Amino acid sequence: MSLVNYLVLSAILFSLGATTVLLRRNAIIVFMGVELMLNASNLALVTFSRMHGNLTGQVLAFFVMVVAAAEVVVGLAVIIAIFRTRKSASVDDVNLLKS
Amino acid sequence: MSALAAGPVLATLHAGQASTGEAILFWVLAPIMVLAALGLLLARKAVHAALAVILVMICLAFMYVAQDAVFLGVVQVVVYTGAIMMLFLFVLMLVGVDQSDSLVETIRGQRWIGLLAGIGLAVVLAGVVGRATFPPATGLDSANDPSNPEGLARLVFGSYVFAFEAVGALLVTAALGALVLTHRRRLTPRVGQRELADARVKAGAVLTPLPAPGVYARHNAMDVPALGPDGRPLEHSVPRVLRVRGQQADEREYAARIERVLAGEWAGGEGSTALATTTEAVETPGSDENPPPHARPDVGAPVPGAATDKPAQEEQG
Numbered sequence: 001m002s003l004v005n006y007l008v009l010s011a012i013l014f015s016l017g018a019t020t021v022l023l024r025r026n027a028i029i030v031f032m033g034v035e036l037m038l039n040a041s042n043l044a045l046v047t048f049s050r051m052h053g054n055l056t057g058q059v060l061a062f063f064v065m066v067v068a069a070a071e072v073v074v075g076l077a078v079i080i081a082i083f084r085t086r087k088s089a090s091v092d093d094v095n096l097l098k099s
Numbered sequence: 100m101s102a103l104a105a106g107p108v109l110a111t112l113h114a115g116q117a118s119t120g121e122a123i124l125f126w127v128l129a130p131i132m133v134l135a136a137l138g139l140l141l142a143r144k145a146v147h148a149a150l151a152v153i154l155v156m157i158c159l160a161f162m163y164v165a166q167d168a169v170f171l172g173v174v175q176v177v178v179y180t181g182a183i184m185m186l187f188l189f190v191l192m193l194v195g196v197d198q199s200d201s202l203v204e205t206i207r208g209q210r211w212i213g214l215l216a217g218i219g220l221a222v223v224l225a226g227v228v229g230r231a232t233f234p235p236a237t238g239l240d241s242a243n244d245p246s247n248p249e250g251l252a253r254l255v256f257g258s259y260v261f262a263f264e265a266v267g268a269l270l271v272t273a274a275l276g277a278l279v280l281t282h283r284r285r286l287t288p289r290v291g292q293r294e295l296a297d298a299r300v301k302a303g304a305v306l307t308p309l310p311a312p313g314v315y316a317r318h319n320a321m322d323v324p325a326l327g328p329d330g331r332p333l334e335h336s337v338p339r340v341l342r343v344r345g346q347q348a349d350e351r352e353y354a355a356r357i358e359r360v361l362a363g364e365w366a367g368g369e370g371s372t373a374l375a376t377t378t379e380a381v382e383t384p385g386s387d388e389n390p391p392p393h394a395r396p397d398v399g400a401p402v403p404g405a406a407t408d409k410p411a412q413e414e415q416g
Contacts, residue, residue: 001116001117001121001122001125001126002116002117003116003117003233003236004228004229004233005125005129006125006162006166007228008225008228008229009125009129009132009133011221011224011225011227011228012133012136012221012225013132013133013136013155014220014224015217015218015220015221015224016133016136016137016139016140016217016221017136017139018216018217018220019140019213019214019216019217019218019220020139020140022209022212022213022214022216022217023140023209023210023213023214023217024140026145028145028149028187028190028191028194029139029142029145029148031187032139032148032149032152032187033139033140035152035179035183036136036139036152036155039155039156039159039179042159042171042175043159043162043163046162046163046166046168046171047166049168049239050166050167050168050236050237050238050239051233051234051236051237052234052237053236053237053238053239053240053241053242054237054242055239055242055243055247055250055251055254056254058168058170058171058247058251059251059254059255059259061168061171062170062171062174062251062255063259063262063266065171065174065175065178065179066266066269066270067266067269068179068183069178069182069183069270069273070269070270070272070273071273072183072186072187073186073273073274073276073277074273074276074277074280076186076187076190076277077276077277077280077281078280079190079194080190080193080194080280080281081280081281083193083194084283089194089195092205
């Protein structure tokens with residue numbers, strides 16, 4: 001089995017995550033789509049690291065994980081703050097700047 | 100001879116290419132992962148989507164371990180599955196589990212445009228991956244020389260130590276930011292025990308416990324009103340439920356006796372009963388505010404405790 005299969009799987013997961021971000025309205029599910037994209041990129045990074053025999057790809061994946069953790073903390077706090085004021089977690093309801 | 104020949108072949112296999120076991124693992128895990136990702140895209144409930152993402156992440160951890168990234172596999176389970184997705188679940192519980200998506204399109208045709216964009220992205224990515232030529236895979240055997248975590252640590256604390264510090268500062272900042280974002284300032288003064296007590300006194304509520312039914316009466320059943328210090332029955336000592344149902348004891352017999360007592364004739368006699376009936380007849384029209392179903396002649400309207408009766412009854416109700 002060629003290692004390219006991992007890359008194809010990563011591409012599929014990434015596009016599924018992107019589609020989730022584009023299609024879903026629930027802010028939390030949108031966030032999970034972002035997480036899926038980050039995970040897919042991590043898989044690609046690990047595969048590249050194995051292809052080139054170099055651990056730098058894994059280090060980069062590690063940093064991606066840390067940054068994703070920070071991003072999730074802040075993003076979920078924003079979602080909760082919005083939910084407290086608007087009583088909704090739908091991204092369509094946050095349209096205060098419209099009109 | 101075959102063993103000698105198989106040795107280098109296995110070594111080259113392990114260096115770059117995936118072994119048969121890894122291929123089996125991949126072809127088992129990959130459909131599961133794609134299905135779970137589709138579940139994230141299509142699930143109606145947010146909790147199901149979160150569980151699908153957890154499944155994807157655990158499968159990814161298996162793949163990391165299979166690809167000689169042992170440390171990342173463990174970190175994937177601990178950080179992503181254990182911390183981040185649990186945080187997601189917590190927020191889902193806070194926000195409301197039943198929050199399903201609305202199907203109203205605010206932008207016309209957004210669903211199909213989004214679907215088209217996703218498919219287009221998949222085609223572009225697959226095209227890039229398919230057209231690229233990769234060098235023969237080297238494998239991580241030399242890079243992972245003592246072990247995978249040691250090699251990673253050498254890089255993280257060597258070449259990338261500044262990025263590591265920056266990431267630490269980022270984590271602290273993110274934690275503080277989450278605290279600030281979810282902080283709620285108190286708009287009303289805090290209501291403690293003392294403030295509650297002051298409010299009750301100001302509202303004129305009865306401060307003492309309400310009298311228990313049957314105290315100082317001839318019977319101590321629940322439906323017999325207690326007697327006050329003046330000998331009059333206290334209406335609000337009978338539980339409200341019994342009063343509403345009209346199940347409290349018939350006061351007529353008690354009233355006669357009480358009137359006798361109040362008239363000073365403890366032993367009882369004809370004259371005193373006559374007096375009692377006359378007082379009953381006088382006091383019946385202006386008796387009380389809630390006459391029971393069987394038109395009971397109320398005993399004492401102008402009792403000294405009558406002023407405190409109303410708030411007590413209100414408070415009991």
